[in-house]
Amino acid sequence: MKIMDRYILREFLIPFAYIIAGFSMMSIIIDLFNHLSEFIEAKASMWLIVRYYSCVFLQTLEYILPASLLFATIYTQSRMAKNSELTAMRACGVSFARMMTPYLAVAFTLSATAAILKETVTPSTTQWAETLSDNKFRPPKQQMINNISYYNSLNNRIWTIGSIDMADRWMADIKVKLERRDNSCYEEITAKSGKYMDGQWWFFDGRRQPCNADGIADKGKAPVIINPAGEAIPLLTENFYDVISERRKWEYFTTLEMLDYMEKHPNISREGLTSKKTDLHARLAIPWAGLLVTLFGIPVGARGSKQNAVVSIILAVALFLGFYFLTQFGIFCAKKHILWPWLGAWLSNIVASIAGMVMITKMR
Numbered sequence: 462m463k464i465m466d467r468y469i470l471r472e473f474l475i476p477f478a479y480i481i482a483g484f485s486m487m488s489i490i491i492d493l494f495n496h497l498s499e500f501i502e503a504k505a506s507m508w509l510i511v512r513y514y515s516c517v518f519l520q521t522l523e524y525i526l527p528a529s530l531l532f533a534t535i536y537t538q539s540r541m542a543k544n545s546e547l548t549a550m551r552a553c554g555v556s557f558a559r560m561m562t563p564y565l566a567v568a569f570t571l572s573a574t575a576a577i578l579k580e581t582v583t584p585s586t587t588q589w590a591e592t593l594s595d596n597k598f599r600p601p602k603q604q605m606i607n608n609i610s611y612y613n614s615l616n617n618r619i620w621t622i623g624s625i626d627m628a629d630r631w632m633a634d635i636k637v638k639l640e641r642r643d644n645s646c647y648e649e650i651t652a653k654s655g656k657y658m659d660g661q662w663w664f665f666d667g668r669r670q671p672c673n674a675d676g677i678a679d680k681g682k683a684p685v686i687i688n689p690a691g692e693a694i695p696l697l698t699e700n701f702y703d704v705i706s707e708r709r710k711w712e713y714f715t716t717l718e719m720l721d722y723m724e725k726h727p728n729i730s731r732e733g734l735t736s737k738k739t740d741l742h743a744r745l746a747i748p749w750a751g752l753l754v755t756l757f758g759i760p761v762g763a764r765g766s767k768q769n770a771v772v773s774i775i776l777a778v779a780l781f782l783g784f785y786f787l788t789q790f791g792i793f794c795a796k797k798h799i800l801w802p803w804l805g806a807w808l809s810n811i812v813a814s815i816a817g818m819v820m821i822t823k824m825r
Contacts, residue, residue, distance in 0.1 A: 465550065465555065465560075466562070466563050469537075469560065469563040469564070470563045470567070472537050472540075472541065473533055473534070473537045473563065473564060473567065474533075474567065476532075476533045476536050476537060477529055477530065477533035477567075480528075480529045480532050480533050481525060481526070481529035484525045484528060484529055485518055485521075485525060488517065488518075488521050488525070489514050489517065489518075492514070492517060496594070496598070499597050499598050500598055502597070503597055503598040503599045505598045509593075509598065509600070513590055513593060513594075513598070515586075516586040516587065516589060516590035517590055519578060519582060519583045519586050519587070520583060520586070520587045520590065522575055522578070522583075523575060523579065523747050523748060523750075524785075526571060526572070526575055526751045527750040527751040527754045527781070527784070528781050530567075530568050530571070530751045530754060530755045530758070531754040531755065531757075531758045531777055531780060531781055531784075532774070532777045532781075534564055534568075534754075534755050534758035534759055534762055535758045535761055535762035535776060535777045535780075536762070536774075536777070537564075537762065538758070538759055538761075538762025538763045539762045539763075541763075542762070542763050542764070547560065547763055557763075557821065557824050558821070561756075561759050561821070564755055564759055565752070565755060565756065567755075568751050568752040568755035568756075569752050571751055572748055572749050572750075572751040572752040573748075575748040575751065576745075576748035576749065579744065579747075579748055580715050580716060581715075584712070584713045584714065584715055585713075587712070587713065588710075588713050592604065604626065604627035604628050605624055605625070605626055605627070606624065606625045606627060606705065606708055607623065607624045608621075608622075608623070608624075609621070609622040609624075609625060609704065609705060609707070609708060610622075610707065611699070611703065611704045611705075611706065611707055613699055613703070613725065614725070614726065614727060614728055615725055615727070616698065617639070617640040617641070617642065617644070618637060618638065618639055618640065618697070618699070619637070619638040619640065620635075620636070620637050620699070620704055621635075621636045621637075622634065622635050622636075622704070623635075625705065629656075630656055630657065630701060631654060631655075631656050632654060632655045632656065633653065633654050634653065635650075635651065635652045635653075635654070635655045635664065635667070636649065636650070636651050637649070637650040637651075637697065639696075640676075645672075645674065645675065645676035646672045646676040646677075647671070647672050647676075648669060648670065648671055648672060649669075649670045649672060649678070650664070650667065650668075650669050650670075650687075650694065650697075651667045651668060651670070652664035652665055652666060652667030652687055653665060653666040653667060654666065655667075657700060657701040657704075660700075661693050661694070661695055661697075662693070662694045662697045662699075663691050663692065663693055663694070664687050664691070664692060664694055665687070665688075665689060665690070665691050665692075666687065666688075666689040667686075667687040668684040668685060668686050668687055669684060669685040669687065670684040671684070702718060703721075703725065706718075706722055711737065711740055712740075716741065716744060716745065719737065719740075719741045719744070720741070722737075723737060723738070723741075735795070735796060735798060735802055736796050738802035738803075739792055739795040739796050739802040739805055739806055740806075741802075741806075742795075742802055742803045742805075742806030742807060743788075743792055743806040745806075746806050746807045746809075746810050747788070749810060750784070750788070750809070750810060750813075753810050753813040753814050753817065754780070754781070754784055754813055756813070756814060756817035756818070756821075757780070757813045757814075757816055757817035757820070758777070758780070758817075759817070759821065760817065760820035760821050760823075760824050761776065761780065761820065763824060764824075784809050784813060785809070787808060787809040787812060788808070788809040790808070791804070791805040791806060791807070791808030791809055792805055792806060793805075794808075
C-alpha cells in the first residue's frame with residue numbers, strides 16, 4: 462500500500478469511525494429512553510441488554526452505514542480540498558480516479574459486509590429482538606404460535622397445525638390433507654405431534670387415512686397407524702419455513718426464501734406479487750447504497766474547498782435525505798405499478814451512480 466493510500470485512509474477512517482459511533486449511540490439512546498422502564502421492570506441482565514442492542518445495531522446498519530460513509534467522504538474531501546492537498550496530488554500526476562480508490566475500497570468492503578449480514582444474520586437477530594421487546598424483555602419460556610394454516614398449491618396439500626413452539630420447533634395437533642387435481646382429498650394424515658428433523662418430517666402418534674373419490678374417509682380401507690415413537694413421512698416435501706411462511710414477516714425472509722416463496726405461491730394476486738418483487742429488489746439494493754453515495758460524495762466534497770465545516774454538514778444531510786426520499790419514492794411508484802419493481806427499488810442507486818460518474822468526469 463502506497464503512502465498516499467495510507468494517508469487518505471487515515472484521514473477518512475478516523476472521522477468515519479466517529480460518525481458511525483455517533484449515529485449508533487444516538488439510535489441506542491433513543492431506543493433506551495423508550496424501553497428503560499421495561500428493562501428495570503423486567504430486571505434485564507446487562508448481557509441481555511447488550512445482546513438486544515447488538516441486534517438493533519444490525520437492524521439499523523443499512524441506514525447508518527450509508528449516512529456515515531457520505532458524511533465522512535464529504536468531510537474528508539472538503540478538508541483536503543481546503544488545504545490544497547488534492548491540488549498537490551494532481552500536480553504530482555495522481556489522477557482523480559486514483560485518489561478515489563481508498564474511499565471506494567472501504568465503501569465496497571463495508572457494503573458487501575452489510576449485504577452478507579442482511580442475508581445471514583440480520584433476519585434472525587431482528588426477529589429475536591422484536592420478540593424480546595414484545596415480551597417486555599423477559600425471555601419467554603415458550604414461543605408459541607397457534608392455529609397455523611398453510612396451502613401448498615404446487616402439490617395440493619393443506620396443512621393445519623394447532624400450535625408450534627418456536628423455541629424447539631415442536632408441533633402439536635397436525636393435520637395434512639393431500640388433494641387430487643380436482644381438490645378432492647385422497648388421504649388425510651393426522652398426528653398428535655411432529656417435528657422437521659434431518660431434512661424430513663417426523664410425525665408421532667397419528668394415522669394416515671385413505672379417502673374415497675368424494676374426499677371422505679374410505680371405510681373400506683383401514684388407516685395406517687403412525688408409530689407413537691415417531692415415523693418419517695418422506696411424502697411431505699415442505700420444510701419448516703414453508704409451513705410457517707404465512708405467519709412470518711416478509712422482512713424476516715432471506716432473498717432465497719423470498720424467491721422460493723413466490724415460486725411456491727403462483728396464485729398470488731398481481732398487487733401482492735408486485736409488492737413482494739419490489740421488496741425483494743429493495744433488499745438487494747439498499748446494502749449497496751453506501752458504495753454509491755460514496756461515489757457521489759467524492760466529487761461533491763472535492764468541490765467544497767471554499768465551504769466551512771457547517772456548510773459541508775448541511776450539504777451532507779441534504780444529500781442523505783434526498784437519497785432516501787428518492788429510495789422511498791421509487792419503492793412507492795413500483796408498488797403502485799408506475800415503475801417496474803426492479804427500477805423502483807434501484808432508482809436511488811441508479812440516480813446516485815449516474816450523478817456521481819457525471820461529476821467525476823467533470824472533475825477530470
